[in-house]
Amino acid sequence: MDERLEFAPCGYLSITHQGIITDMNHTFLYLMGYTREALLHKHIESIMSKANQLIFHSYFYPNINLHGHVEELFISLKDGSGGSVPYIMNGRSLIVDGVAVIDCILVQMSKRIDYEQELRSAKKQIEEAYWAKDQALAGLNQIHAEIQQKQQELMELNAVLVELSTTDKLTGLKNRRYFEEMLSEQLKLFRETGEPFSLLIIDIDHFKRINDTFGHQTGDHVLEKLGSLLRFHSREKDTAARYGGEEFVLILPDMAADEARLVAENLRLETQLAVWDTGSLTVSAGIATCADGDTGETLLHRADKALYASKEGGRNRVMHSLDLSRSSNHTI
Known part of the structure; x- marks a missing residue:
């Protein structure tokens, strides 16, 4: 691996389309507290919680298979001590020496606490607005209902995408x-x-x-x-x-x-x-x-x-x- 990539200021992983880890840089090992031997040839989902495995299946695989790339996926990985480390992941599918691989770049979310504080502050402002105006309450409830509908539609779409990615188009059997x-x-x-x-x-x-x-x-x-x-x-x-x-x-x-x-x-x-x-x-x-x-x-x-x-x-x-x-x- 090129030395600049080995010590780049972000994590790097290379996995197969079945999710098997084939390479990683020193930065990722340092951030996560693993040795190279501990991760090499392991499944990437082995360092994910069940919730993050679901995210990975419902978003990462369908987009890689349909578009060849994934951008700005928020996901948490388990480090060597069992703790949860949040990352922004970008992935791209490519062919290396005739073999299909997926290269992933992982940027650690070091300001997560700040983001959570911003979310709490925004929630408090919304709650104050609820008490201030009944009309605002009705409007926000409508927005909430629309968000829930969109989330449901997105989940259904993701399920369809997962099914399409594993189905033979002509026969309807699995591929x-x-x-x-x-x-x-x-x-x-x-x-x-x-x-x-x-x-x-x-x-x-x-x-x-x-x-x-x-x-x-x-x-x-x-x-x-x-x-x-x-x-x-x-x-x-x-x-x-x-x-x-x-x-x-x-x-x-x-x-x-x-x-x-x-x-x-x-x-x-x-x-x-x-x-x-x-x-x-x-x-x-x-x-x-x-x-x-x-x-x-x-x-x-x-x-x-x-x-x-x-x-x-x-x-x-x-x-x-x-x-x-x-x-x-x-x-x-």
């Missing part, structure tokens, strides 16, 4: 970013409890041929309808997402290999029996069930290999990564 966050959370739960879960990848057979023969609009209708089918057959705790192109993914909590295979077979059969604009449609599926030592990358890799085996085996079929292992052992 890849949301899926990756849920997969990370499910892996963490697995390591803590040992509770099994399975990952299912579904790919539309000969989708390029559909686009070439019927056109991209029909192809989009196929993706929309398959998304609806997946959503209809998913449990509330499942995560159904569009992974990209004609590939869809399902995270199936509390589900071991045999149950996951049954779910995949049902989805495959429902797809085959459904009525499509193309006349007929089939999908191939690959499954992997989480095992000790798995990461998101290894789990996806095993499910993808099983999907490839389904395609190679003639399509319109389901394969579990365990089937590949058994087949290899049988061959030996």
Whole structure:
């Protein structure tokens, strides 16, 4: 890091789009009372209270995803002794060496007590005005009602923005970013409890041929309808997402290999029996069930290999990564 940035008169943090801290300057460590090792690779929300986590989710992430930057976000962070330190945060999303990161500048709010005193003084003046004139009271009540309405509208808008930032526009399913966050959370739960879960990848057979023969609009209708089918057959705790192109993914909590295979077979059969604009449609599926030592990358890799085996085996079929292992052992 450049020495001027290291000792700049403000804090600096660099985080991933999942909120993992990848870098920080000396100034921020000094202000907060942390060592570099204490923060590196930790989630930024680990140094936030629940209230500030809510602010971060409802304002920071939607604006970063929609606009690529956040300006003048007031937020408090927990320092090394557990105290709350108020900051004004500015953030900007950028690509560094092919990786998306978010650089954040944090200016400490050293005059917070002065601001609070100003607010108390303003409140006292308003209260005096209430007693002075009934007409002023009525006017201020109207203003208060309007502020509450605007706050409610803002909360509703923020909720919509959060939903949009995690939703695939075409199918209405969750998007890849949301899926990756849920997969990370499910892996963490697995390591803590040992509770099994399975990952299912579904790919539309000969989708390029559909686009070439019927056109991209029909192809989009196929993706929309398959998304609806997946959503209809998913449990509330499942995560159904569009992974990209004609590939869809399902995270199936509390589900071991045999149950996951049954779910995949049902989805495959429902797809085959459904009525499509193309006349007929089939999908191939690959499954992997989480095992000790798995990461998101290894789990996806095993499910993808099983999907490839389904395609190679003639399509319109389901394969579990365990089937590949058994087949290899049988061959030996």
